[in-house]
Amino acid sequence: MADADAPVFEHVIRVGWGDCDPAQIAYTGHIPGFALEAIDAWWEAHLGGDGWFQMELDRGYGTPFVHMSLDFSAPITPRHRLICAVWPTRLGETSIAFRVDGRQDGVLCFAGAFVSVFTTAGSLAKRPAPSEIRQLVEPLIRPADSNPYAE
Amino acid sequence: MADADAPVFEHVIRVGWGDCDPAQIAYTGHIPGFALEAIDAWWEAHLGGDGWFQMELDRGYGTPFVHMSLDFSAPITPRHRLICAVWPTRLGETSIAFRVDGRQDGVLCFAGAFVSVFTTAGSLAKRPAPSEIRQLVEPLIRPADSNPYAE
Amino acid sequence: MADADAPVFEHVIRVGWGDCDPAQIAYTGHIPGFALEAIDAWWEAHLGGDGWFQMELDRGYGTPFVHMSLDFSAPITPRHRLICAVWPTRLGETSIAFRVDGRQDGVLCFAGAFVSVFTTAGSLAKRPAPSEIRQLVEPLIRPADSNPYAE
């Protein structure tokens, strides 16, 4: 049901001195955190201002990660903002997958794939995707390999 | 020469799930990093887009910290953006002091005082404040204890 | 009641590449986290293996910070382990203060003062220091300015 024309959300991250290592580029260990922040911001933008925090505390469910995979293709530096394009690529019975592509100045720096499962808050017991999520996410699914900036 | 009417810079930080600890508030260990990011953003906003990264790599000087002090008065959570007010409070021969106050929803969460020294890039040798910095900073100095939101 | 001969606890931190910034030293924003980790390890060593996590979840109280102050006197690098000396300096009715001194290769890198209050877990309501804590801490209090390595 993936729709290559579904809109893509962008989250902007300010990369600073403190993100960089002695090679003068963002430390690899921080990059997964950038991508996760972009997914958290995706939820916030699509779920009425609620990110993971409100999801767990107010809505009663969580989305812990079971997988992440990232390819790094260009260094990230403080010279440009990091623009993270985020989109859901699959919604299973109890899981959801996201793609996050990070770009600086138009150059792809990393491409990441992330899989979470739905759980009941306060436990780590798996549960089906909440129906409010199913309704929200289904129209936004795009293929994992669709370039959101392709003409 | 502090001027209580000098403008105050604000830097906005998105606090997320990943910043919080099991007490459901931002972990104390992350808060100094928020304040430092706000100072880095202050430089970026006032130095033609150059933060600490460009200062060290392009301009040839750095500003390592010799002191920080923070008082925490209210918890920080993802429910609001963290608005950091930043202003220089003193410019010495070889040092500069900043105040950073972090607020959420109008409530003061922390007040911090920070002192850096000027160094030559690539070394940690102290040097006088660069004249371009002196010109920039002097008109912006406010008293440390001036509330930027006071009427 | 501070006793300058009370023993001092040491916590060892491995400083790595990922802790360092483009100036090739540990990023200032990470140093408060080093000191807090050392205090957490102090509790773990003195409270039967329980750090802040077990204190909050199992013992029903927390110790959120209300103040921290650090002076930085030498850069921290991966060339040596960071040895953090930790000791309590004061135990009030509802608060506790710690000193943390970080050294590398015998050189003092930072000296920090930290104040926490006791709270009931799951809330941020202040409470008196638990009696198990009072018994534990009182004999370990040393003056804030006592050098643990002085002859």
Added chain:
Amino acid sequence: MADADAPVFEHVIRVGWGDCDPAQIAYTGHIPGFALEAIDAWWEAHLGGDGWFQMELDRGYGTPFVHMSLDFSAPITPRHRLICAVWPTRLGETSIAFRVDGRQDGVLCFAGAFVSVFTTAGSLAKRPAPSEIRQLVEPLIRPADSNPYAE
């Protein structure tokens, strides 16, 4: 040339309160950093005390990452130390692959695969694996999917 009997290095990480999120488990965004720290410690243990920092600054080469992939199978908490088993799984002409498996109390928490390329320090230009590295690494290569704790 992988040898399933090659020894496996273990790096121990103290997981603390500050690593955990409101779900009372280590935040996913910190776990790649744990694995990277374990690889950095692997180098340090095998390269005469030199980790990435000394590799870049003293030996003149670096190993930036081009890929990472992690599967998360159990939550990580402060209740046990995190034991990271690290081993090289492949040494190419210009690249090296590592496996990092993190366990707590004997339970596999994550399994990660990491690929770096060799570069000349101070640039990001790819170069062949240094011969000192080739000699060191070749006898230590194990299959990616070999369980180091299997009988």
